[in-house]
Structure formats: C-alpha cells, structure tokens
Amino acid sequence: MYASVFKNITSEDLKAMIRALLLPLIAMSIFLGVWSASAAQVQTSLGQLPGPADVYKQASNLYDEHIAERDKEAAFYARQEERNAKKLEANADAEIKVRSYTGKATFFDQIITSLITVFTGFMIASLIAIPIGIVTGLSNGLYQAINPIVQLLKPVSPLAWLPIVTMIVSAVYVTDDPMFSKSYVTSAITVTLCCMWPTLINTAVGVSTMDKDLNNVSKVLRLGWLTNIYKIVLPSSMPMIFTGLRLSLSIGWMVLIAAEMLAQNPGLGKFVWDEFQNGSSNSLGRIIVAVIAIGLIGFMLDRTMLLLQRRFSWDKTAVLR
Amino acid sequence: MSFEHLNIDHVSMEFPTPKGVYVALENVNLVIEKGEFVSLIGHSGCGKSTVLNVVAGLHQATKGGVVLDGKEVNEPGPDRAVVFQNHSLLPWLTSYQNVELAVKQVFGKTKNKNEMKEWIEHNLALVHMGYAMHKRPEEISGGMKQRVGIARALAMQPKVLLMDEPFGALDALTRAHMQESLMEIQAELNNTVIMITHDVDEAVLLSDRIVMMTNGPAATIGEILKVELERPRNRVELADDAKYNYYRHKVLEFLYERQHVTGEKQAVSKKEGKSSQLNVVNPRVA
Ligand SMILES: Nc1ncnc2c1ncn2[C@@H]1O[C@H](COP(=O)(O)OP(=O)(O)OP(=O)(O)O)[C@@H](O)[C@H]1O
Ligand SMILES: [Mg+2]
Numbered sequence: 001m002y003a004s005v006f007k008n009i010t011s012e013d014l015k016a017m018i019r020a021l022l023l024p025l026i027a028m029s030i031f032l033g034v035w036s037a038s039a040a041q042v043q044t045s046l047g048q049l050p051g052p053a054d055v056y057k058q059a060s061n062l063y064d065e066h067i068a069e070r071d072k073e074a075a076f077y078a079r080q081e082e083r084n085a086k087k088l089e090a091n092a093d094a095e096i097k098v099r100s101y102t103g104k105a106t107f108f109d110q111i112i113t114s115l116i117t118v119f120t121g122f123m124i125a126s127l128i129a130i131p132i133g134i135v136t137g138l139s140n141g142l143y144q145a146i147n148p149i150v151q152l153l154k155p156v157s158p159l160a161w162l163p164i165v166t167m168i169v170s171a172v173y174v175t176d177d178p179m180f181s182k183s184y185v186t187s188a189i190t191v192t193l194c195c196m197w198p199t200l201i202n203t204a205v206g207v208s209t210m211d212k213d214l215n216n217v218s219k220v221l222r223l224g225w226l227t228n229i230y231k232i233v234l235p236s237s238m239p240m241i242f243t244g245l246r247l248s249l250s251i252g253w254m255v256l257i258a259a260e261m262l263a264q265n266p267g268l269g270k271f272v273w274d275e276f277q278n279g280s281s282n283s284l285g286r287i288i289v290a291v292i293a294i295g296l297i298g299f300m301l302d303r304t305m306l307l308l309q310r311r312f313s314w315d316k317t318a319v320l321r
Numbered sequence: 322m323s324f325e326h327l328n329i330d331h332v333s334m335e336f337p338t339p340k341g342v343y344v345a346l347e348n349v350n351l352v353i354e355k356g357e358f359v360s361l362i363g364h365s366g367c368g369k370s371t372v373l374n375v376v377a378g379l380h381q382a383t384k385g386g387v388v389l390d391g392k393e394v395n396e397p398g399p400d401r402a403v404v405f406q407n408h409s410l411l412p413w414l415t416s417y418q419n420v421e422l423a424v425k426q427v428f429g430k431t432k433n434k435n436e437m438k439e440w441i442e443h444n445l446a447l448v449h450m451g452y453a454m455h456k457r458p459e460e461i462s463g464g465m466k467q468r469v470g471i472a473r474a475l476a477m478q479p480k481v482l483l484m485d486e487p488f489g490a491l492d493a494l495t496r497a498h499m500q501e502s503l504m505e506i507q508a509e510l511n512n513t514v515i516m517i518t519h520d521v522d523e524a525v526l527l528s529d530r531i532v533m534m535t536n537g538p539a540a541t542i543g544e545i546l547k548v549e550l551e552r553p554r555n556r557v558e559l560a561d562d563a564k565y566n567y568y569r570h571k572v573l574e575f576l577y578e579r580q581h582v583t584g585e586k587q588a589v590s591k592k593e594g595k596s597s598q599l600n601v602v603n604p605r606v607a
Binding site for chain 2: 211213214216217219220221222223231234235236238314315
C-alpha cells in the first residue's frame with residue numbers, strides 16, 4: 001500500500017524534501033542557540049535578558065492568564081444573571097441591571113484589537129488609494145499634479161501624524177454615544193495615512209504602464225468610461241495593485257504597533273509599552289513574546305494577501321514571493 | 322464616377338517632439354473600393370502604422386482627413402476594426418470572452434443572448450479556433466492568438482478591417498497557414514482590408530493593390546501596384562508564375578533600388594529643424 005504511494009518519489013525528490021525541511025530547521029536551531037548563549041551574557045536593570053526557554057515560559061503564562069480572565073468573565077456574567085433572576089422572581093417589574101464585564105485586557109484581547117484596527121485602517125486606505133490611483137494613472141496631468149503631494153506625504157513617520165490625528169479626532173469626533181472609541185479611530189486613521197501610499201503609487205503606475213494596445217482595443221470598441229475601467233484597466237493593473245496592497249498592509253501593521261505604543265491606544269503596542277513600564281522580572285520575556293507574535297502575525301497577513309493575489313490576479317506567472 | 326467607399330484624402334501627419342515638429346506623413350492620398358484588399362509596404366519607420374492609425378481614428382490627421390462611406394472619421398470605432406501586431410487579446414479572458422466583449426459592444430442592442438453566442442462561435446470557427454474557445458491567451462500559441470484577434474475583429478462586422486503586421490511575429494510556416502486562412506475568409510466575406518506587411522510575398526499573394534510608401538520623414542505613397550492574379554491563389558502554383566514574379570520584382574525594385582536607405586538620401590530628405598530619427602533604418606523586408 002505505502003509502497004505504491006512512495007514508488008514515484010525518486011531520490012531527487014527526497015533530497016529536495018529533506019532540504020526544504022532540514023535547512024530551515026538547522027538555521028532555526030543555530031538562531032536559538034546563539035540567542036540563548038548571548039542572552040546569558042546581557043544583564044539589564046530588569047534582570048538577565050531572557051533566552052528562548054524563559055520566553056516560552058512567559059508565553060504559556062500569558063495563555064494561562066488569558067484563560068483565567070475568561071473564567072472570571074464567565075463567572076461574572078453567571079453571578080449577574082443569577083442576581084437578576086432572583087430579583088425578577090421576587091418582583092416581576094423589578095429594575096434589573098446588566099453590566100458588561102470590564103476586566104483587564106489580556107495579551108490575546110490586545111492581538112484581536114490590533115488586528116481589527118489594522119484591518120480598518122487598511123480598508124479605508126485601500127478604498128481611498130485604489131480609486132485615486134486609477135484616476136491619476138489614467139491622466140498624465142493629474143499624475144503630475146498629485147505626484148509632489150504624494151512624494152511629500154509618503155515618507156512622513158506615523159509618530160509625526162499621531163499628534164495631529166489625535167487632536168483632530170478629539171475635536172471632530174464628538175458624539176454622546178460613540179460607536180467606536182476615540183483611540184480606535186485615532187489608530188486606524190494613523191494607519192490609513194501611513195499605508196495608503198504604496199497602494200496609490202502602485203495602482204497609478206500599474207494603470208499608466210498598461211499595454212497601449214489594450215487601450216487602443218478599448219478605444220476601437222468604444223467602451224464607456226466605467227466599462228473600460230472595469231473590463232480593461234482594473235484587471236490589467238491587478239498585479240500591480242496587489243503588490244501595492246501587500247506593501248501597504250505590512251507598513252500598516254508596523255505603523256499600528258508604533259501608534260499604539262505612543263498613544264497608549266489599546267492593542268499589542270500598548271501591551272509592550274505597559275510591560276516596559278511595569279518593569280517586573282518577567283517583563284522582558286513578555287515583550288519578546290509580543291515581538292514574536294507581531295512578527296508571526298505580520299507574516300500571516302502577508303501570506304493572506306498573497307493567497308488573495310493568487311486568487312484574483314490573472315497573471316499566474318508573476319513571481320509571487 | 323463610382324461611389325467612394327474609403328477615401329484617405331490628402332492626409333498629413335505631424336508629431337510634436339522635443340526637438341521640434343516631426344513630419345511623418347505628407348499628402349497621403351488613396352481611394353479604396355469596397356471589398357478591396359490593399360497592402361501597405363515600406364521600410365521600417367516610414368509611417369505605415371501612422372496611416373493605419375489615422376484610418377482607425379486613433380490618430381487625428383494634421384491636414385486632410387479620412388472619409389468612410391461619406392462620413393468623416395474622427396474617432397475610433399468598431400466599424401474600423403483593428404488587428405494589432407501582437408494580438409492584444411485581454412490576457413485575463415478566454416478566446417470566447419475576448420470575442421464576446423466586442424460582440425456585446427457592437428450587437429448588444431440588436432442581437433439576443435443566443436444569437437450573440439452563435440455569432441461568437443461562428444467567428445471563432447471561421448478562424449479554426451472553435452476547439453480552443455475556452456482557453457486563455459497564455460494557453461495557446463502565437464498563431465492561435467492572432468487567429469482569435471482576427472475573429473474578434475471580424476465579429477464586429479467592420480466596414481474596413483485594418484491589420485498592422487498581423488503575422489509579423491509568427492514563424493514562416495504558421496504565417497503561411499494564416500495567409501491561407503485569411504484568403505479563405507476573404508473569399509467568403511469580401512471585406513475591405515488594409516494590411517501592413519514587411520513581406521513582399523505576402524503582399525503579392527494577398528493583395529488586389531500594393532501601396533508602396535517612400536521613406537520618411539514626410540513619407541507619402543511612392544507607387545501603387547495593381548495585382549491582377551486570379552483568385553483563388555495558390556502559393557505553390559504561383560511560385561513559377563511569370564506575372565507573380567513580375568509583381569514581386571516590382572516591389573523589390575521599389576524597396577531596394579528606389580527607396581534604399583543611404584546616409585546621403587537621409588541628409589537630402591531631412592527637412593530643416595527635423596531630428597534625424599531615421600538615421601538607423603534597417604530595411605526589414607524579407
Ligand atoms: N506619437 C508619435 N510621436 C512622435 N513621433 C512618432 C509618433 N508615432 C510615430 N512617430 C514617428 O513617425 C514615424 C513613422 O512611424 P510609424 O510607426 O508609422 O512607422 P512604421 O512604418 O509603422 O514602422 P514599422 O514598420 O517599424 O512599424 C517614425 O519615425 C516614428 O518615430
Ligand atoms: Mg508599424
């Protein structure tokens with residue numbers, strides 16, 4: 001049975017498989033070894049720099065804390081329900097109070113917050129950048145007009161945007177019953193401002209470098225403005241748009257962590273900052289866990305975009321890395 | 322006087338360049354009858370594509386103009402379908418969808434869904450691409466792509482079919498096949514065709530008239546050769562045909578003796594203030 005499965009695997013294939021598995025494994029072990037050895041040499045004011053083993057311990061601590069917090073939350077709601085049920089039993093018209101649980105946000109809660117925020121900022125950025133990119137790509141004059149502004153705003157650091165965005169959000173976003181917290185809005189807008197440029201530029205370049213013949217085909221067919229965009233311009237610049245989107249998302253993720261840290265907005269950045277301020281002997285280990293999580297999530301976001309690109313781009317031969 | 326189908330009326334074309342105005346065409350004058358197959362031949366860069374683009378409406382003539390069935394041409398449109406040199410199919414659509422895009426645009430209001438489907442399939446069958454209808458351009462060969470490009474143009478039922486070196490990128494054997502197919506289609510549909518070519522044999526084999534252009538700048542029509550060979554034409558039989566060889570000889574003579582590109586000639590034909598864009602013109606004629 002098994003033999004038939006493996007029959008077609010030549011020794012060449014086997015070698016390739018071993019290499020694909022073995023080489024990263026070797027590199028990872030060396031990395032962990034070097035980290036472990038050098039961490040032991042560094043003494044900080046918060047104790048020794050944690051090695052891989054300590055970090056692993058902190059990771060499982062964080063997980064346990066998360067579970068404990070969830071249990072507490074479940075218990076809180078159970079108590080509240082019991083209380084209210086009793087009140088209603090005594091008097092059917094009794095006023096009952098339903099409060100939501102306001103426990104400490106765990107590491108995993110912060111991850112979710114960060115993901116939601118980056119996604120919001122990224123979506124807004126894409127919705128602005130792709131249409132503007134298409135319009136500027138189509139018109140040479142508009143491109144020349146807008147280019148200096150884009151080039152000027154593109155390199156601005158998130159740390160410079162943040163105070164402005166914070167002030168504007170505080171001034172403009174005033175409602176009695178805010179649907180979103182101000183910190184969420186501030187972080188998302190900062191992400192938008194920093195990450196829209198690669199999408200805008202790549203879309204504009206993709207559209208303007210479109211095959212001239214395809215443009216002529218559209219003219220000969222007398223396609224309408226929208227049909228032209230929908231049938232010809234968008235599909236032909238899809239690979240470039242996706243290149244831009246991938247860049248944007250990874251920039252957005254980096255920017256978000258910085259913004260959360262500086263502005264004390266909920267999320268992974270705040271987690272890192274809190275641990276840094278906290279300064280217990282566990283803090284460094286927990287920060288390193290956060291660093292690894294940030295890296296892993298960034299990697300996964302990029303892979304997701306890659307999958308989407310493969311799904312939606314006609315150019316399957318394009319090098320996807 | 323017979324009714325003029327297509328009149329290229331004293332067309333001049335100037336391009337603004339950083340070094341000043343470049344006169345590409347001067348006084349190109351040609352009347353084409355309905356159902357006529359005309360090929361344009363001339364050295365590279367002389368302005369053949371420019372003529373075609375003016376007829377297509379993709380370029381506006383600086384002086385003169387093009388009149389098709391009594392109406393002046395001033396924008397591109399499906400009544401003057403273009404077959405481009407490198408097929409220019411939309412790579413994200415299948416052959417069928419590529420033709421469909423054109424058919425929907427032209428017949429969307431007059432044909433119903435079934436009629437459109439039939440019409441698309443009919444045109445793909447005409448170029449012998451019925452069997453690969455649902456393949457994408459990347460999955461088919463260069464010759465097949467060009468066939469689909471022709472099907473797309475034919476499906477628009479144009480008054481004039483414009484072809485810019487349609488077989489230029491194909492190997493000799495595929496090219497011969499395509500020429501046969503084109504003659505077959507032409508015998509059936511009797512379209513008005515303007516085709517650019519670099520291939521003297523192709524021009525003689527396919528055309529009713531061969532329009533030979535002088536070198537640029539300020540290129541114009543040098544000579545027009547009427548090809549009076551009976552149709553259907555067979556390339557093997559024609560190889561020994563005296564008339565065929567006479568026509569071939571005439572075209573070759575025009576291209577290599579009268580329009581041979583030399584440094585001296587360039588200097589003479591260059592106008593004041595014009596850039597010498599054509600100093601390195603390589604005659605690509607086969
Ligand atoms: N948009 C443009 N701007 C400036 N010059 C142009 C433009 N289009 C064409 N030309 C010039 O006009 C001349 C004729 O060009 P055209 O493309 O018509 O030549 P062609 O005969 O089709 O050449 P080929 O056989 O290489 O296709 C060339 O010298 C070219 O440089
Ligand atoms: Mg040309």
